Ligand SMILES: Nc1ncnc2c1ncn2[C@@H]1O[C@H](COP(=O)(O)OP(=O)(O)OP(=O)(O)O)[C@@H](O)[C@H]1O
């Protein structure tokens with residue numbers, strides 16, 4: 001990958017009076033990658049993003065986008081950057097079409113092809129009045145407007161919030177496609193599974209501070225999957241005392257465990273039993289943090 | 301790309317603009333229609349034919365004398381008099397006498413209110429001859445049966461001007477903006493008091509509200525992030541909002557001025573005043589309202605919420621108005637008017653003197669621009685709340 005940072009953050013600090021929104025954050029987002037920005041509520045994701053877009057004045061630090069200063073060259077940057085805010089409103093009385101056309105023309109783009117393509121793809125009826133749309137459809141309007149001007153960098157704050165799982169999948173596809181077409185994407189999320197599915201790299205923020213920046217592939221190694229099984233008969237707990245299984249817990253016939261490796265062997269052992277029910281999920285963010293903290297930040 | 305936001309502003313607000321335009325125009329027009337009623341009300345109460353009859357008080361007596369053109373064909377006169385305490389009495393006086401004395405009932409300094417009417421009883425034949433030839437003189441008030449024609453009336457009571465009495469009260473000075481030559485029974489004076497004196501409230505409160513909403517609405521409804529994701533400079537954003545309201549305001553004032561002028565014309569009371577006088581007097585308020593727009597926007601970017609900013613702006617306008625009014629009424633605080641914008645919109649000098657004060661206009665315009673620059677520089681470096 002071309003190691004040219006499109007977005008470069010150094011020592012970013014933002015204080016709201018006494019409240020620290022983000023503290024001393026360094027981050028690079030490279031050309032043509034999808035960088036996930038992961039953190040629990042109140043971690044400082046929105047603060048960071050809005051500092052980058054010059055909506056907030058930095059308390060300290062430096063942000064460069066396309067090598068330009070985020071404050072001094074804000075207009076130049078916004079010509080090349082699409083943005084989906086985490087929480088936004090539009091003109092309730094106007095048709096979506098009118099609003100999108102207005103935003104597009106403000107960006108100096110006259111070609112509406114992409115706007116229509118995106119709306120069709122996300123099944124958004126742009127003939128309707130914005131105020132009458134459901135929450136999810138409003139979010140789609142946000143996504144369409146972020147991508148429609150075909151800009152180089154797309155910054156999104158929790159882009160899939162309010163969308164149904166099917167639509168979320170469509171969005172992930174869209175994001176990946178855009179990346180493959182050379183776009184750089186920086187998106188925040190508080191859902192680990194989402195970041196895992198769509199991002200190339202992830203930056204994890206917590207309590208206003210950056211915790212780690214990692215490739216998704218190596219993150220996957222570090223994080224386990226939570227396995228929950230309901231057996232028909234009693235099982236011997238010793239069966240699962242093995243490498244790659246942690247936190248094994250048996251309550252009657254109900255077992256929970258964290259599988260970090262050796263998945264194939266685990267499955268084989270389970271299959272020898274009669275299974276009533278089973279669920280297998282990605283770590284929640286909390287569990288990921290637990291893993292990081294109990295292992296001194298190195299995972300496992 | 302300057303016009304794009306303006307188009308958007310009009311697209312968003314045209315209904316409100318239109319309704320308010322209609323309201324202001326209607327009020328302006330209706331005020332003019334009230335004038336004929338008021339004009340009549342404030343007319344000096346003259347006694348009919350008082351120019352022919354004179355009254356002197358002398359040696360405890362009231363001396364009535366009269367003189368008119370038709371003495372030759374008058375057989376004799378009759379004087380009717382009426383007091384507050386007596387019933388009317390009538391006396392017949394022989395021909396050729398044009399004088400009658402009455403006893404004063406009260407002291408000379410304080411004569412009782414009395415009204416006298418002199419009636420000529422004319423030679424019926426000569427009168428009928430005249431009437432056949434349709435030559436009834438214009439100064440005949442009326443012709444009663446048997447050839448009686450009222451000559452005129454007089455009274456011990458000085459004729460009063462109901463308007464002058466009102467105008468001398470301090471309360472009224474608030475509305476005349478200190479102009480003593482302003483007359484409410486003249487159309488310019490009437491409009492000055494009935495429309496212009498509170499026009500700052502009528503238009504100012506709403507335009508202030510609109511100005512707050514135009515920026516504050518984007519805060520309240522969380523549109524700022526979307527708006528500023530486009531390469532729109534914050535400076536231009538404020539300027540476009542200002543220009544939109546400023547041009548709407550200009551149209552509003554122009555229409556109100558035209559409607560006032562046209563209404564005055566329609567009731568036939570233009571009497572030498574030009575329609576343009578009303579238009580110019582209205583338009584001269586433009587920079588004053590621009591100051592209100594700037595103040596409203598300044599409050600909005602400072603408070604970042606339209607609810608608070610509307611309160612501050614309406615408070616500002618009302619305080620200005622009260623200070624301005626009170627300054628005219630109470631001399632000790634008159635100097636405070638210096639700090640009110642209404643002082644620099646001198647519609648009376650346009651209406652009454654036909655003089656448009658350029659210095660005031662420029663001063664207000666400069667104030668509006670300075671406040672606008674302050675607004676922009678604050679907005680430029682302020683956080684946009686999420
Ligand atoms: N305008 C503000 N004034 C004061 N504190 C604020 C303001 N905005 C954010 N904060 C604080 O800054 C911290 C970071 O908030 P931020 O909105 O960036 O979090 P986030 O990661 O986006 O969270 P979420 O997932 O809930 O959107 C929080 O503690 C929040 O309370």
Ligand SMILES: [Mg+2]
Pocket residue numbers: 045046047086157
């Ligand atoms: Mg957020």
